Amino acid sequence: MTTLYCVLIAISVLALIFGVVLGFASIKLKVEADPIVEKIDALLPQTQCAQCGYPGCRPYAEAIANGDVITKCVPGGQQTVVKIAELMGVDVPAMDGMEEPEVKVAFIHEDMCIGCTKCIQACPVDAIIGTNKAMHTIIPDLCTGCELCVAPCPTDCISMEKVEKPIESWNWKIDPKMVIPIKYENKMVVGE
Structure with a gap:
């Protein structure tokens, strides 16, 4: 029984020593991020x-x-x-034909999907849901339009569709000089 206590105490002391050494090393050898x-x-x-x-x-x-x-x-x-x-703090370099990207999301033509899961494995943001040998679909709000899911698809059932801006994201700023003021006369119409 006393050997068991001696072993437990030795393990506890070693754990304490290693904990102190690791704690000290984490403080002294800390790498600052750029x-x-x-x-x-x-x-x-x-x-x-x-x-x-x-x-x-x-x-x-x-x-x-x-x-x-x-x-x-x-x-x-x-x-x-x-x-x-x-x-x-550098000059903006020439873009060499790079234009503003068109916002697109992946779309799976579900009638062609065979459920191979290759697109799920390729998606870096988990925007595709489905299971093996079952139809898959895209969650448009999660899709970043990276097109990484298009190439692995064996049936070419994935296409990139242009995203139309919803009315909430339209630029509603109106030039005040373009607004023509309309004056209404306050006339009261009395029922007959």
């Missing part, structure tokens, strides 16, 4: 589409901080390039 990478990553659209040649937005932000070109983000378009250029 704040410019955090700021660049915040400006990127977070689609994780890999169209820039990197596996996601964070690795691309790290590459930009290390001197890579800032014009590789296709979903972000011109406005993202301008914001990154302002943040980095």
Whole structure:
């Protein structure tokens, strides 16, 4: 019985020593994150589409901080390039034919879907729902339009559809000079 207590006490002491060493190491050997990478990553659209040649937005932000070109983000378009250029304090580079991207989401033609789940595996934001050998569908609010689900589909049942802006996101700002004031006369009509 006393050997059991001795073993338990020895294990507890070792655990305490290792805990203290790890706690000390976590404080002394802490690696500070680069704040410019955090700021660049915040400006990127977070689609994780890999169209820039990197596996996601964070690795691309790290590459930009290390001197890579800032014009590789296709979903972000011109406005993202301008914001990154302002943040980095550099001139906005020529876009080489890069225009403002058209907002699109994936659409599965359900009558052609065989339920292979290859699109689900390719989607970086889990915007596709379905199960093996059953029809799949896209959750449009989650889809970033990265097009990574289109290529793996063996039946070509996935297409990218243009998203029309809802009326809530329209620009309702009206130039006051264009408004023609209309004066109404207050006439009271009395029923006969």
